[in-house]
Amino acid sequence: MIRVMSDFEIRTLRTDEHRAASDLFRGSLHVPPSDDADWERAARAYQPGGTIGAFDPDLIGTARSFDAELTVPGGARLPMAGVTGVGVRADRTRRGVLRALMTTQLEDFAARGVVFANLLASEAVIYGRFGYGLAARNRTYGVDRHRARLRPDLPSSGRVELLDVDAAVAELPGVYERIPHRPGMMTRPEVVWRQYENHLRRSTDPVRAVVHHGPDGPDGFATYVVSGLHQHPWTKTLDVGDMFAATPAAFAGLWRFLLGVDLVDRVVAGARAMDEPIELLLADHRQSAVDRIGDDHWVRIVDVPRALAARAYGPGEPVVVEVTDPVLPGNAGRYRVTAGGAERTDAPAALTLDAATLAMAYFGTWRPSALAAAGRIVVRDAAAAEAADTLFATRQPAWSGTYF
Ligand SMILES: CC(=O)SCCNC(=O)CCNC(=O)[C@H](O)C(C)(C)COP(=O)(O)OP(=O)(O)OC[C@H]1O[C@@H](n2cnc3c(N)ncnc32)[C@H](O)[C@@H]1OP(=O)(O)O
Numbered sequence: 001m002i003r004v005m006s007d008f009e010i011r012t013l014r015t016d017e018h019r020a021a022s023d024l025f026r027g028s029l030h031v032p033p034s035d036d037a038d039w040e041r042a043a044r045a046y047q048p049g050g051t052i053g054a055f056d057p058d059l060i061g062t063a064r065s066f067d068a069e070l071t072v073p074g075g076a077r078l079p080m081a082g083v084t085g086v087g088v089r090a091d092r093t094r095r096g097v098l099r100a101l102m103t104t105q106l107e108d109f110a111a112r113g114v115v116f117a118n119l120l121a122s123e124a125v126i127y128g129r130f131g132y133g134l135a136a137r138n139r140t141y142g143v144d145r146h147r148a149r150l151r152p153d154l155p156s157s158g159r160v161e162l163l164d165v166d167a168a169v170a171e172l173p174g175v176y177e178r179i180p181h182r183p184g185m186m187t188r189p190e191v192v193w194r195q196y197e198n199h200l201r202r203s204t205d206p207v208r209a210v211v212h213h214g215p216d217g218p219d220g221f222a223t224y225v226v227s228g229l230h231q232h233p234w235t236k237t238l239d240v241g242d243m244f245a246a247t248p249a250a251f252a253g254l255w256r257f258l259l260g261v262d263l264v265d266r267v268v269a270g271a272r273a274m275d276e277p278i279e280l281l282l283a284d285h286r287q288s289a290v291d292r293i294g295d296d297h298w299v300r301i302v303d304v305p306r307a308l309a310a311r312a313y314g315p316g317e318p319v320v321v322e323v324t325d326p327v328l329p330g331n332a333g334r335y336r337v338t339a340g341g342a343e344r345t346d347a348p349a350a351l352t353l354d355a356a357t358l359a360m361a362y363f364g365t366w367r368p369s370a371l372a373a374a375g376r377i378v379v380r381d382a383a384a385a386e387a388a389d390t391l392f393a394t395r396q397p398a399w400s401g402t403y404f
Pocket residue numbers: 028029061083084085086087088089092093094095096097098099100119120121122123125126129
């Protein structure tokens with residue numbers, strides 16, 4: 001793929017150019033380049049042909065992607081591209097390099113039949129202009145380990161096994177496969193696991209992993225790091241990284257283990273699903289507290305007709321929405337959304353919204369009437385905004401749990 005702009009050119013990078021792209025990205029985040037040992041592992045997180053670069057003639061900007069599948073409300077899994085490694089050299093910013101990279105990448109996704117692009121944003125003001133919307137939020141909470149007690153009647157079955165990094169790298173992919181997906185969750189291709197592996201091996205604090213074994217085999221896992229062991233005031237924190245549980249007993253079993261780890265004062269679980277019921281596990285719910293609510297994944301609906309047709313809807317009156325999309329104009333047009341599905345229509349629209357706002361509503365994270373109140377949806381018929389609230393409502397808040 002080649003795209004020629006007036007002062008630079010964009011093309012797909014060869015495998016032997018990935019390290020330069022990685023160094024550029026890391027530099028843009030003010031992180032030093034990988035050393036040889038780190039790069040040997042990091043290189044395996046690059047999907048061949050999935051990284052593009054801008055040249056003038058030096059490499060001045062880059063963006064990476066990999067293929068996976070994303071679960072939408074109702075349970076269907078559709079092709080998605082995970083986007084990461086986006087950076088522009090500090091002496092070449094604000095002259096359209098990112099815009100060219102994003103446009104090239106999205107056009108490529110559309111041509112390849114990708115339905116969603118998905119990313120974690122370094123700053124909230126960057127990606128909306130390209131049609132990415134904040135499709136899910138998450139919360140980070142902490143539990144006072146000395147004071148927290150689990151309710152004695154919690155479900156209990158199974159056992160927890162501690163793994164070192166080598167065993168974790170070998171076993172966790174298989175356990176993840178057994179976790180039911182909620183909307184917003186994605187499949188984890190090999191390149192994502194290689195990125196996780198590098199993250200685990202790169203850590204200066206030892207990383208531990210635990211697997212919960214239930215009556216039918218492995219049904220949950222968590223990774224964690226304990227920090228603060230060597231500094232005053234000796235508040236030692238166990239930070240939970242990845243955590244998934246297929247059953248309530250697995251969730252309770254993992255927490256029973258985490259709250260039992262010695263020499264720990266506080267357990268912090270970052271970027272968890274908004275409805276994860278930690279409070280309900282505790283005899284005194286005030287021993288857990290939410291530290292912050294943050295951005296989960298940003299989603300760009302690359303193929304609006306396919307995305308709208310694939311999700312399940314609630315029992316609302318039909319609504320015609322008009323989607324605007326200057327970046328991928330093939331999506332623009334009117335869609336009739338009903339309890340039974342959605343398709344293109346010529347009927348007049350009651351609501352008008354852009355692609356980013358559609359992604360925010362699509363995963364049920366933001367109610368259409370709240371988006372309208374914030375001026376993100378133009379409403380021609382007030383009853384339609386109300387109907388859209390029930391059509392787009394979801395049973396569970398969307399959440400990814402996978403960070404890349
Ligand atoms: C998924 C991920 O990888 S997230 C990591 C993203 N990378 C980083 O945060 C690293 C540090 N930042 C950078 O490398 C660059 O500043 C980037 C990639 C964020 C932006 O690259 P640029 O080439 O400067 O962007 P470009 O010139 O194409 O700007 C496009 C538009 O976005 C705006 N924009 C770009 N970056 C920012 C920003 N950080 N804050 C506010 N506006 C921004 C520009 O003003 C421009 O607006 P316009 O369309 O109204 O004119």
